Amino acid sequence: MSRTLPSKNEFIDGILTGNRMLLSRAITLIESTKQKHQDLAQEVIEGCLPYSGNSIRIGITGVPGVGKSTFIEAFGNHIIENQNRTLAVLAVDPSSSKTRGSILGDKTRMETLSNHPKAYVRPTPTSGSLGGVAQSTRETITLCEAAGFNTILIETVGVGQSETAVHSMVDFFLLLMLAGAGDELQGIKRGIMEMADAIAINKADSGNEEAAKRAMAEYKSALHLFPPTESGWIPKVATCSAVHGKGISDIWEIVDAFVRHTKTKGFFDKKRKEQANYWLDEAITQELHRSFYKNDELKHMLTQIRRQVQDGEISSYKAARILMDRFLG
Ligand SMILES: Nc1nc2c(ncn2[C@@H]2O[C@H](COP(=O)(O)OP(=O)(O)OP(=O)(O)O)[C@@H](O)[C@H]2O)c(=O)[nH]1
Ligand SMILES: [Mg+2]
Numbered sequence: 447m448s449r450t451l452p453s454k455n456e457f458i459d460g461i462l463t464g465n466r467m468l469l470s471r472a473i474t475l476i477e478s479t480k481q482k483h484q485d486l487a488q489e490v491i492e493g494c495l496p497y498s499g500n501s502i503r504i505g506i507t508g509v510p511g512v513g514k515s516t517f518i519e520a521f522g523n524h525i526i527e528n529q530n531r532t533l534a535v536l537a538v539d540p541s542s543s544k545t546r547g548s549i550l551g552d553k554t555r556m557e558t559l560s561n562h563p564k565a566y567v568r569p570t571p572t573s574g575s576l577g578g579v580a581q582s583t584r585e586t587i588t589l590c591e592a593a594g595f596n597t598i599l600i601e602t603v604g605v606g607q608s609e610t611a612v613h614s615m616v617d618f619f620l621l622l623m624l625a626g627a628g629d630e631l632q633g634i635k636r637g638i639m640e641m642a643d644a645i646a647i648n649k650a651d652s653g654n655e656e657a658a659k660r661a662m663a664e665y666k667s668a669l670h671l672f673p674p675t676e677s678g679w680i681p682k683v684a685t686c687s688a689v690h691g692k693g694i695s696d697i698w699e700i701v702d703a704f705v706r707h708t709k710t711k712g713f714f715d716k717k718r719k720e721q722a723n724y725w726l727d728e729a730i731t732q733e734l735h736r737s738f739y740k741n742d743e744l745k746h747m748l749t750q751i752r753r754q755v756q757d758g759e760i761s762s763y764k765a766a767r768i769l770m771d772r773f774l775g
Contacts, residue, residue, distance in 0.1 A: 451475075454486060458493035461593045466566060469593050473568060476582045476589075491585050494592035499718070501591045502705055503598045505612040507638065508622030513648040514601045515555040517622060517688035522559045522599065524694045531597045534590035535559065537570040538583050538602040538612050566595060577732055580611040584725060587615065613641045614721055617714060618701050621645045625654060625661035625685075639665075640672055644682045644700050651687035658685040677713035679704060738773055747772065 452460070452468065460468030475487040506514050518535055525531040535556065559565040568586065587598050602612045613619050621642040639645070645665050650658035665683045675681075682700045686693030708714040738744060747769060754760045 451486065454489045454493065457486075457490045461490070461494055461589055462497060464594050466593075469566070469589060470568070472589055473582075473586050476585045477574070487585070491588055494589055498588040498591035501587075501596045501598050502618065502701065503587060503600070503616040504701060505600045505602065505609070505616035505619045506622065507602050507609045507612065507619070508648070509624075510603055512622045512624055513688045514603075514622055517646075517648060517686070517694075518599055518601060519556045519559055520688045520691045520694045521697065522556070522565055523562070524691070525597060525698055526562060526564045528695070529698060532564045532595045533559070533597045533599060534566045534568070534587075534593075534595040535599045535601070536568050536583055536586055536590070538576075538579055538600060538608045539570045566590065566593070576607055576611060577728070580608075580615070581725070581729065581732070583612075584615050609638055609641065614724055617708075617717065618643045618704055620697070620701075622648045623661065623665070624649055625657040639668070642681055643679065643704055644684065644697065645669070646693070646697055647683070647685045648688055650685035650693065651690050655685070661685075677708050677711060679707055738769075741773065744769060744773060 452471070457468055457472050461472060472487065472490050475483045475490070478484065478487070506518065508514050522533045522535065526533060556567055560567045574582070583600065587600075590598055598616075600612050600616060602608045609619075619641050621638060621644070623645055625647050647658045647661045647665070662683045662685050669681050669683065672681075684693055684696050684700065686697060688694070705714065708717070751760070751765045751769065755762050755765050
C-alpha cells in the first residue's frame with residue numbers, strides 16, 4: 447500500500463457505493479499488521495456496520511480436491527444469473543502453504559465469477575493465525591455486505607479447525623463430499639458432519655452417478671442418527687456435478703428453504719446474535735492474550751519464571767497468578 451491512504455470517509459463512501467478498488471484496499475487494511483492500518487480499518491468497519499447484515503452467509507467445506515472452488519463458480523453463476531443475487535467469495539485457509547500458483551488456480555476455477563460485475567472474489571490471505579484470519583474474515587464480511595453483496599460464500603478446507611471458525615460466522619454450512627471414499631479417507635470428522643445444514647455429493651458425473659446416489663442414501667440415514675437441530679431443520683443431502691452444473695439449482699433451493707424455515711421461527715436472527723456474542727468473547731480473549739505477551743516487563747518476568755516452573759520451584763498455576771497480578775497492576 448504505497449499510495450497515500452484514503453480517509454476514513456472516502457473509504458466508507460466508496461464502499462457504500464460499491465467501489466471495488468476501495469473495498470479491496472479496506473480489506474487489505476483489515477489484514478495488515480500495522481497499528482495505523484488497523485486503527486483506520488476499525489473506523490471504516492464501524493462506519494459500515496449499520497449497512498451490513500443484509501445477506502445470506504454460506505460456508506463451504508470439504509477435503510482438498512472435492513471441488514469447492516469449482517462448485518462456487520457454478521453455484522455463484524447460478525444465483526447471479528437465475529436468482530438475481532450478488533456474491534462475494536472469501537476463503538479461510540490459515541494452515542495452508544498455498545503458493546501463489548494455486549491462488550491463481552482458484553481464480554481460474556472461478557474465472558467467470560472473478561470477472562463478473564455482480565461478484566467479488568477475494569483471494570485467500572496467505573498468512574496469519576487461525577484466530578487472526580477468522581477475525582479479519584468476519585470484518586471482511588461486514589464490508590462486503592455494506593458494499594451491497596447479498597450473498598457471501600466462504601470456502602474453507604475441511605481438515606482442521608478452520609471449519610469450526612467458519613461455521614460460527616455463517617448462516618448455512620454446506621459440506622461437499624465424494625462418493626466411494628470412506629469417511630476416514632475423506633478425513634471428515636463426525637463433528638464436521640454434525641455442523642452441516644446440507645451435504646452435497648459432488649462429481650456425480652462420468653459414470654459416478656449411481657455411486658453418488660448410494661452415498662446420498664447412506665448419508666441421509668447417518669444424519670438421522672444425529673441429535674435434532676435447535677431450529678428443527680433436518681440437514682438435507684443432494685448430489686451434484688460442479689463441473690457440469692448439474693444439481694446446482696437444487697442446492698440453492700435447499701439454502702432458500704433453510705433461510706425461510708429459520709427466519710419464520712426467529713432462529714436466523716438468534717443464531718446471528720449468538721455468533722456476535724461468540725466473536726466478542728473471542729476478540730476479548732485475543733486482545734488480552736496480545737497485550738499480555740507484548741508487555742516487555744512481563745516478557746522478562748516470564749523468561750525467569752518459566753525456568754522456575756521447569757525446575758519445579760514453583761507451580762505453573764502460582765506462576766501464572768504472579769504474572770497476572772503484575773499484568774493487572
Ligand atoms: N468430474 C468432476 N470433476 C470435478 C468436479 N468438481 C471439481 N472437479 C475437479 O476436481 C479438481 C479439484 O477441484 P477444486 O474445485 O479445485 O477443488 P477444491 O475443493 O476447491 O480444492 P482445494 O481448494 O485445493 O481444497 C479439479 O480438477 C476439478 O476440475 C465435478 O463435479 N466433476
Ligand atoms: Mg479451492
